[in-house]
């Protein structure tokens with residue numbers, strides 16, 4: 348029997364003989380993707396051959412990272428740095444890998460890194476850890492809601508044992524109840540070590556929900572009740588944290604601000620107050636920063652993170668003030684940075700290479716230390732970006748920078 352070709356497979360899909368999403372059951376994943384490109388091209392404006400130019404085995408992505416694969420999008424990757432980091436888990440000089448199509452972004456963060464180095468390096472620490480899943484239960488009335496809350500408080504050890512039976516790495520840290528009439532939300536929080544952890548905590552919480560339904564009158568309505576809160580802007584993450592809460596700061600001597608950033612500590616502090624604090628408050632923003640999303644998104648893409656979680660990653664506050672000596676203190680605090688160095692997209696070859704640039708690929712020793720190190724590196728990238736953009740606004744260079752580099 349002759350080997351199926353992309354064209355013959357496409358014919359079989361058109362004839363209704365094979366389903367579009369089941370091609371991998373008949374042929375290898377690369378040929379399946381090629382067949383789908385032929386079919387997609389029929390309704391596209393021109394061929395889509397460029398999507399077939401990728402440098403990994405489609406079988407590595409099919410089944411765990413993508414369905415209906417037709418190829419890959421390539422995003423240019425650059426580096427900022429090396430930047431000197433004094434972290435709880437990551438110490439030394441590191442290049443920061445960044446995948447983006449926004450011209451001037453890497454240049455800006457690179458400038459921030461170079462200023463951070465001139466100032467003696469940045470400090471970074473993870474201050475809280477915990478990935479959450481919050482199922483919603485239906486109960487009869489508020490009296491039953493209170494009874495469920497009491498049961499959960501009395502049986503946290505049982506819930507821990509049941510939940511942790513599904514994972515050899517995850518640890519249930521606590522369960523926080525929230526009552527809204529006859530709805531009870533239980534926010535389960537786990538230490539997921541080096542995994543971002545959403546699959547891990549979803550599977551573990553499902554087991555715990557079964558135990559709750561067995562032992563109480565509550566009915567599970569949805570395993571995710573949106574108080575988690577995953578991939579949506581939400582104050583609960585800003586206040587309580589989610590994934591990793593991580594902060595970074597630097598003190599930059601006045602002469603470096605003036606020589607390297609063409610502005611003054613006072614100007615940067617005033618812009619931060621009027622723009623990042625007052626402007627964000629007036630806008631009703633959750634993030635009180637200039638462009639933390641830029642560093643988070645670029646480093647998420649470069650290292651195989653779940654890009655939808657940039658929503659929470661950008662939940663950050665930037666502070667800037669002049670010190671009594673007249674120098675500049677700048678900090679960023681990211682409340683809910685959801686990152687992992689194992690699982691998800693981190694195993695794909697180019698993303699794994701991105702983690703290698705930082706030296707944080709795979710499981711850490713001790714477990715969780717690579718995840719912490721990645722979080723600290725992203726926080727320092729965000730710090731460098733804030734410093735550079737605030738300075739560009741102070742020296743009125745934002746539009747000229749983007750006219751020169753970004754178009």
Ligand SMILES: CC(C)(COP(=O)([O-])OP(=O)([O-])OC[C@H]1O[C@@H](n2cnc3c(N)ncnc32)[C@H](O)[C@@H]1OP(=O)([O-])[O-])[C@@H](O)C(=O)NCCC(=O)NCCSC(=O)C[C@@](C)(O)CC(=O)[O-]
Pocket residue numbers: 449451452453454455456457458459461607608637638641732735736739744745748749752
């Ligand atoms: C563009 C610069 C850096 C020029 O800044 P400059 O000070 O005029 O440049 P320079 O030629 O003197 O170089 C200073 C340093 O910048 C770096 N640098 C300089 N050029 C490059 C380059 N081509 N590639 C890599 N690195 C570069 C490099 O570190 C260099 O040091 P050196 O290594 O030479 O000692 C500056 O004007 C700047 O940072 N502007 C701000 C741009 C920015 O931050 N854009 C962010 C995206 S804006 C956005 O997305 C969100 C927004 C703005 O809408 C959010 C909001 O509302 O605020």
Ligand SMILES: NC(=O)C1=CN([C@@H]2O[C@H](COP(=O)(O)OP(=O)(O)OC[C@H]3O[C@@H](n4cnc5c(N)ncnc54)[C@H](OP(=O)(O)O)[C@@H]3O)[C@@H](O)[C@H]2O)C=CC1
Pocket residue numbers: 513514515516517539540541542543544545546547548549577653687689690691692709710711714715
């Ligand atoms: N299910 C959902 O609702 C959602 C899923 N996602 C997706 O979930 C994926 C990420 O989930 P995640 O659970 O992180 O990844 P995986 O589902 O890929 O699981 C990672 C597993 O790696 C194992 N592991 C090995 N070494 C370590 C280590 N050092 N630290 C921690 N775990 C280790 C753990 O196994 P063990 O548990 O056996 O110890 C862990 O469960 C992404 O693809 C993301 O897009 C995103 C949002 C929601």
